[in-house]
Amino acid sequence: MIKWKGIRFSVHPLFVLIMLASVATGYFTELMTLFCIVLVHEMGHVIVAHGFGWTIREVKLLPFGGVAEVEDSGSVPAREEALVAIAGPLQNVWMALAAWGLGQLGIWHAEWTAYVISANAIIALFNLLPILPLDGGKLMHAMLSRSMTYHRTLRWGARISLVLSGCMVLYAVIPWLHAGESGIQLNLLVVGLFLFLTNWTYNRHIPFLFLRFLTTRSAASGRHLVRGAWALPIIVSKRHTVSSALRMFKRDSYHLIVVMEDQGRVLAVLPEQQLVNGYLEDGKPDRAVYDLFM
Incomplete structure (x- = not known):
């Protein structure tokens, strides 16, 4: 090294x-x-x-x-x-x-x-x-x-990678499955297995990767505020949980969380830092977004 x-x-x-x-x-x-x-x-x-x-x-x-x-x-x-x-x-x-x-x-x-x-x-x-x-x-x-939202990006990135690396492994062993053909394509099999296992681990670690994304939102939000940016609203009801609102975050956007009643009345507008900090401080993903105002 x-x-x-x-x-x-x-x-x-x-x-x-x-x-x-x-x-x-x-x-x-x-x-x-x-x-x-x-x-x-x-x-x-x-x-x-x-x-x-x-x-x-x-x-x-x-x-x-x-x-x-x-x-x-x-x-x-x-x-x-x-x-x-x-x-x-x-x-x-x-x-x-x-x-x-x-x-x-x-x-x-x-x-x-x-x-x-x-x-x-x-x-x-x-x-x-x-x-x-x-x-x-x-x-x-x-x-x-x-x-896509960042959480869906993580999920779909892992799914597509698992499917394609699995296809690579299958393609490597196809000659072995057909009588009279040459043996397994060993190099392709080893690389395919490596990629498949890497993405299997990646998929299991998505909750931690998403948490790391949330911990960096403060710096990203600061950059948006310094240069000025359009805010992308996330509209939720007061019954929405903190975790469901956080999973609506997009990578390159600054969010304002608008909490509304069923009748359409706006109860509160929450900057994304308050939502993220509230989650990171108490670690309660099932807590209602509206509780952050109480």
Whole structure:
């Protein structure tokens, strides 16, 4: 593990296993090239994230990319998350073009040029799959959050990722299920299982991820107030629980909670900070929103 500008860079055990296998099979040079491609890919994310002022704790390098642990997860705008996500595959574009240029100049052999170009293409395209925590999954997450509440974004992001990673596992074992075909696609199976188990854990941790989102709302609300922003009202009855109102929050919006009677009379207007603080202080999700005024 190395540390650069406060960010820990570590190699995932899955990558270590592939490294050991490459040494045993004589493909160490190819693997070290792949390692460098993955590192540059991930540095694209890190540089753009730093440009937005994000706090990145750790980057774990995987054979197909990396996973960054971001302290500000949930509080950053969807636009920033999308730009940080696409920054990785863009590194593969220029690296593939550079390899092609070196091949055209005769500096690299045609076989090696083809390997570097294909490695970059595979890493870029694979990372664009809409599966968390891949770059495509983060782009999907950012797009979903533009139209859904943040809680629904977490749920649907996990569901889509589980279905697609499950399909990847199934596709890897299809040859084994058909007599006369070749064996299991081991590489695809291992990666598919890793993504499926990662998203299974992610799905179980959604309550904690949503709580972390709520704890960052104060900073996000402050940014809205400083620059001025339209408020998106959330209309609830006085019987609505605090948790049901909080689950209506959207990522990039500032909310005013309007409490109304069945007849349409407005009982109170509550700024979102008061709702969040009331929940965080007493931790009673089933408490009625109107009780916060009592």
